[in-house]
Amino acid sequence: MKRFLLAVLCLVLLAAPVGAMEPGNAMEVRAVVGEDGSCQMTVELTLQLDGKAEQLVLPVGSGARDAAVNGAAMEVRRLDGIYGLILDSSAGLRGAQTFTITYTLHSCILEEEERTLRLPLLPEGLAYPVDRLTFRVTMPGPFSETPGFTSGYYGEDVDNYMTVSVSGPRFPAL
Amino acid sequence: MNTGLRDQDSLILTMKAPDDLFPRRYETGTLAPVARLAALGFGLLAIVYWMLRLRWQPVRAVAQAQAPVGVGPGEVGCRLFARSPDFPLMVVSWAQLGYLTIHVGQDWAVTLHKRMDMGNERSAYERGLFQALFGREQLAEGGGAGFRPW
Numbered sequence: 001m002k003r004f005l006l007a008v009l010c011l012v013l014l015a016a017p018v019g020a021m022e023p024g025n026a027m028e029v030r031a032v033v034g035e036d037g038s039c040q041m042t043v044e045l046t047l048q049l050d051g052k053a054e055q056l057v058l059p060v061g062s063g064a065r066d067a068a069v070n071g072a073a074m075e076v077r078r079l080d081g082i083y084g085l086i087l088d089s090s091a092g093l094r095g096a097q098t099f100t101i102t103y104t105l106h107s108c109i110l111e112e113e114e115r116t117l118r119l120p121l122l123p124e125g126l127a128y129p130v131d132r133l134t135f136r137v138t139m140p141g142p143f144s145e146t147p148g149f150t151s152g153y154y155g156e157d158v159d160n161y162m163t164v165s166v167s168g169p170r171f172p173a174l
Numbered sequence: 175m176n177t178g179l180r181d182q183d184s185l186i187l188t189m190k191a192p193d194d195l196f197p198r199r200y201e202t203g204t205l206a207p208v209a210r211l212a213a214l215g216f217g218l219l220a221i222v223y224w225m226l227r228l229r230w231q232p233v234r235a236v237a238q239a240q241a242p243v244g245v246g247p248g249e250v251g252c253r254l255f256a257r258s259p260d261f262p263l264m265v266v267s268w269a270q271l272g273y274l275t276i277h278v279g280q281d282w283a284v285t286l287h288k289r290m291d292m293g294n295e296r297s298a299y300e301r302g303l304f305q306a307l308f309g310r311e312q313l314a315e316g317g318g319a320g321f322r323p324w
Binding site: 130141 | 182188
């Protein structure tokens with residue numbers, strides 16, 4: 001009986017760190033919008049990779065420049081209509097990989113009937129699902145307008161699946 | 175996010191961009207020098223076009239054998255050499271224009287017959303001479319023998 005309890009305790013101790021890691025893909029986005037309409041993006045992306053893919057496309061917004069991954073400058077390429085950073089590994093990407101992506105969007109202001117700020121927090125093109133997404137957007141000053149959100153899958157109903165709060169000139173979502 | 179996003183999914187933030195938060199001055203940043211250069215270039219082209227096609231051409235002297243409009247043969251000497259008018263030549267030109275007829279007799283006596291009055295179609299100077307020549311009469315006689323106006 002003592003041996004059985006000791007074995008169960010060992011299993012619990014071994015399983016606890018695994019549960020604390022919360023396996024899955026996660027993305028944390030920090031965006032600083034300038035009053036000239038430009039936006040400095042910093043994305044911390046953690047992906048659980050199975051090693052099958054030799055190429056990984058990290059999508060960035062259209063018109064992104066001065067891009068870097070983990071501090072190394074990279075060229076923004078257009079692949080099948082998607083602007084992204086392309087990582088290659090002949091051995092395949094495996095395990096939990098964390099990428100810190102930085103880039104600058106030249107202008108996020110759309111000049112239409114009315115001027116609109118359009119900020120791609122998660123540009124289309126990532127081939128992996130994102131289980132947890134948090135973002136923090138810093139505006140150039142206090143504002144009274146209500147931001148709206150659109151998802152490629154959920155559409156405008158994505159508001160129902162997220163929590164948005166505004167504090168000062170910022171409104172973080174957790 | 176309280177739920178996950180699928181692969182190939184996206185999340186876009188949109189918000190009205192008020193002018194006080196995003197001033198419009200950045201719109202005139204990059205194109206302004208180009209626009210100024212374009213305006214300067216088109217302005218120079220307009221000036222060149224005006225000089226070549228639209229500007230008044232300089233007045234050039236043109237040689238012509240005809241007297242200026244309104245100047246009779248008797249006044250040509252006045253205009254060219256500041257001489258006195260040639261009255262016999264004016265009479266002949268009036269005859270040519272139909273104001274009078276000239277009759278020359280056997281003894282070279284010259285008689286002028288007025289055919290019509292001279293109106294303001296002629297100059298005041300000519301009208302004065304014409305009036306002095308005929309007065310109220312229809313006939314004016316020349317000097318007789320030895321008078322040869324041509």
